[in-house]
Amino acid sequence: MLTHLPRPHRHDVLLAVVSVFLGIGLWAVGASSSPSRDLLPDWAVLVPLVVLGAMELLRRSAPRVTLAVGTIGVVADQFTVGSIATVLIFTDLMYAAVVYGKPATARRLPVTTGLITVAVTIATLVWLRTPQALLVGVLTGLVSFAPALTGATLRNHREAAEAARLRAEQTALLAEMDRTQAVTAERARMARELHDMVANHLSVIAIHSTAALSIDSPATSRDALGVIRENSVQGLAEMRRLIGLLRDAGAEREPGAVPTLDGLEALLKQARTNGAASGLDFVLRDERPPGPPPPAPVELAAYRIVQESLTNALKHAAPGTVTVRVRGSDDLIGVEVGSPYGERSGPRAPGSGAGLIGMRERAELLGGEFTAGRDGPLWRVRASLPAREKAVEA
Template sequence: MALPLARPHRVDVLIASVSLLCGVGLWALGLHAQTDRLLSSTWALIPLSVLACLSLVRRTAPRFALCVGTLALAADQFTNGNLASIMMYTDIVYAAVVYGSPAAARRIPVTTGLVTVAVTIGFLAWFQKPEAVLIGVLTGVISFAPATTGVLVRNHREAAEAARLRAEQTALLAEMDRVQAVSAERARMARELHDMVANHLSAIAIHSTAALSLDDPATSKDALAVIRENSVEGLAEMRRLIGLLRDQTGDLEPSAAPTLAALSTLIENARTNGLDVTLDDTRSPDGPKLPAPVELAAYRIVQESLTNALKHASPGRVTVSLTQRPRALTVRVTSPYGDPSGPRAPGSGAGLVGMRERTELLGGTFGSGPESSPDGTVWNVSATLPVAPADEGADA
């Protein structure tokens, strides 16, 4: 049995020192635990010293301390004994359960209980007197009682440790949820800011470039009018977004969020900015009302597609089409694909990312890219937004 060379804990040093001093004091006063033994009282100092040394390793080597301590206590029975030796042994039994392995913590109480029962029965059969039961009680006090106390303390510590770990895990999960919530909110704010402001700023950038590059008073005046209109609308959108950020009600979307009913106004603004836009809305006026998140996502997808067409599309017609099926709304925007002939505004690529995120948040599908058409190559943006759960559609 290897004895680890760990430094004794200061509490163990204190226990060993005080116990040894008390034991020596009791021996000097002639106070012994028993009398009429084979060896004189001086021999009791040897088990006392051994148990004091074992108290130093009660925490670092509990099994070694218990095994050697049991032998020392057995040897102490041949001397007049010392009360301090008995007290140190009970502490060693307690420490073996508290600081030992889980297997030892299970076995020691059982073993000490069986020893207590065996000693009680054995001495009762030997002496054949009721007083022999006291020997069994004393054995239980020395061995079984500290072992069961150690079990209670160990279980309490393990329960406290498990509670601490659960608290740490709960705090970690809460922090992860908080980070995810903050990231989701920042992404939503980024989409709102991009969709609301990019359209107006792109129009301002394009028309200001045209006004600066063309020396035509009429063109400059028209460009300034468009710039002023987009500036006012962009400022209104920014104020609405600031109001949303300052709102403490916890609404996920602004109360004045745009819907498809405002799509005609969006188309007119795009035409004012110089786009040739047509709207093909095949939805029935008497059809079911779309959920607010679907209407907002569809509006933002059309808005961002028109912004991209204004910045990047070649001259030609831009087509916006809306098709509503029993369980989905399909939004499709096509624009001429090629190098634009006029001034263009820089892009960051965040628009396509925002449209895809909006679609995926609703469980829909999104696609974008060039494709062939009878009128040549066009840039196609297509989003399918679910409007009802699958089971509702099946019932319908």
């Protein structure tokens, strides 16, 4: 089985060699712990010394085995003239058993050696009945309890340091996850904002440019080019504003104007101009009661949902009237856009579906509800947003 053990650590090899040579040197000069003992020849003291010295090579890889052999060796040493080097090696084996042994062993050894120390002290006091008997208990504690307690203290410090390191790594990992989620959420917000601000203008440009190319009429082409120019200028202004906000995000600057529901009339006025060629009309029904406006994020989300719904109507709605209804209460802000559903003649702009996804995300991020789908002859978009901005976790 020993062939499967790892190679001894170089410090353990050095410790074993130094300990054995120290013990041999002490024996050579006649220095022993109990010279009066003559049960065995003097050279017998070298046997437990060498055995315990060899155990030093296994103090990390097999601490329980080394402690068991060391205990037998230190007991055998008491039947010889004795070597202080053997006792010192045993204390190191006791220390290593606690530091490198299993957690259960590390917990039990300090308690066990403490009880043994107390028991030996009481037994020697009862037997010898002299104060010097306390020295036996002190020596027993120094040989067994003290190294076990030292090893337990060191092991606890190491485990506490390892736990602190793991907590620091977990904290760093959580911080990185939070940063990644924040970046992802910010990118999604920027994507929604960019889509809502620019898609309307680009859709109108696509529709009117197609009309100008397909209808051979100077008047139609002139009107289409006018609408294209107006939407190009507005789209470029929106892009510049967004780029400016992104570029100067870390600098102190006046915040840009945030669209509100009070600006819906101007939004529908522009939609009427853009949709006139497609036979579309736009009507606003503002049924909000008088009172303070909702929080800015809620009002911005409602405005963008209406804006994107109008963009989709310009791209896909059949000729007819597009109705925008806004309702409000102390708890909810509701917006509803109904546009004619059916086949449409003339130029159309392609859609990607990102608009519906963006509207749904805006509503859900604020804890609201969003639905979109066919409702009889209409395509209806509904959104209910909390008037008190109870945003959900992103």
